[in-house]
Amino acid sequence: MTTIQNPIIPGMAPDPSIIRVEDTYYIATSTFHWNPAIQIFQSKDLANWELIDYALKNGEVNLRGTNTPAGIWAPHLSYDPATKKYWLAYSHMVNMAGREFNSDSYAIWADDIKGPWSEPIFLTAIGFDPAIFHDENGKHYLAILEWETRQGYQAPGHIVIAEVDLENGGITGEWHRINHGFTTRGCAEAPQIYKRNDYYYLLIAAGGTGYGHGVEIGRSKNVLGPYEPHPSGEPIVTSSPRHLFSLGDPDAGHFEMYNPNSVMQKAGHGSLVETTTGEWYMPHLMSRPLEGTLLNPLGRETSIQKMHWTEDGWLEMADGSNLAKMTVEGIDGLSIDGTNTHEIKDEFVSAYSLHFMTPYRNQEQKWVNTTERPGYLRIHGENSFFSQINPAIMATRATSFGYEVQTKVAFQPDHYSETAGVGLYYDSNNWLYLHLTYSEEQEATILTVLQAKRGERIEYSNHRFIVKEEALELKIRYKHGTADLMYRQDEEWELFVEGIDVSYLSDEGVNGEPGEIGGFTALFNFIGSVDAHQRDSYADFDYYYVTNI
Incomplete structure (x- = not known):
């Protein structure tokens, strides 16, 4: 028997x-304020997943000015066997202030999972988390959360379903509200429709995105409902299986639902796939807090559970429980070859790694490329990292509680507003930056540190080191919420700053939108440059390594 180790996709x-096309599985995930948008992963065994592309990578969305944790939410991947087209539905959350949650939902399609994808087709602005269902009769349906803002009404809203015109966009019939009778945890969202035998099954996320999260299910003989609840009256997958009644409560945290007996927390928001062998699995999100805390720096990761259908046609976990596990039985008869370490080694030989993402703005040749100096990644400095408009940042997802991020940077600043280096990043208000800059007092390039903590600028004025060479190697060692900063000018690494508390670079530690509990994105590692002077400076990065420790 083979075993799958969770999380199958660590980090954000x-x-x-999930979908399966022939013998290949694909997963699409949220990306929020990061570009390119909508990660697409591929696997043959459900255990090892490779990032193969992004769906929105050609300027289809403008994420400048996006507040945490808005942006691109909950992409839903589907495949229409009648037309052999891949479909992606997604929400662009443009405002969360006042809990208004203004979100526009779109669909795009492609003949190949790697695109090219169509221009976005507008679907609705009624809420978020759209999902497309392709019925056997050729009709298509859209399920989504209808967001509610009025006092005294169901919070945060209702699941609604309507027939949708995928060629021209828009809803062709009336919205049908689905009674929330099959959830007591409330915060129903992420509806997805599946059909098996004579039943339509409606899968939803419930309990909010925090510690009370779970996956619930209902079924109906009619795609538009009404849907009867699972006989247990509880989630079919969760990391906190004790009963929670929070219907009408918009709270997404539910810290009281933390399960001290489980490594995995926040299990919920799942989707369903059948293997070629007739087995069923459910990928879902999860989190792993720092030991002794309720802080989750790696954000919401992807895990998977093995499922099965009962004799009376209900879906449940294969072991008969509803508690999500860290290890799962693999596909019968299919070997799992090795495991992905998720380490990164990029020496910029001809291009840069697909794993690099940029907050708020698009990656464009005019500010980042490997062509101006072959063998190096050149980053032209732009806005301060407090900016949500044009920060010059190239970042990769943190995927482990212990790792080192290392680079070598050549940089010749001539003004204190010109900087380049390496850092840890959550969003524009929360980051740590080990960097080179110019000192007027020393009339030289120096190494120093700048930090942003919930919007506060923290300058390490007592840490200055004169850089005598053209290039300097920099390293950050991250270990369970603390960071050691190092440099190497000769043969040996020198410790620059030790033990900085960066545990706040986590979903619960940052200052998200008012009324929200921080964010729900994740920690990233980055290299970048700033030029708030003449916009004429650039930094050349020789390599970029992320190594687990």
């Missing part, structure tokens, strides 16, 4: 939506 990989 939330809201997984």
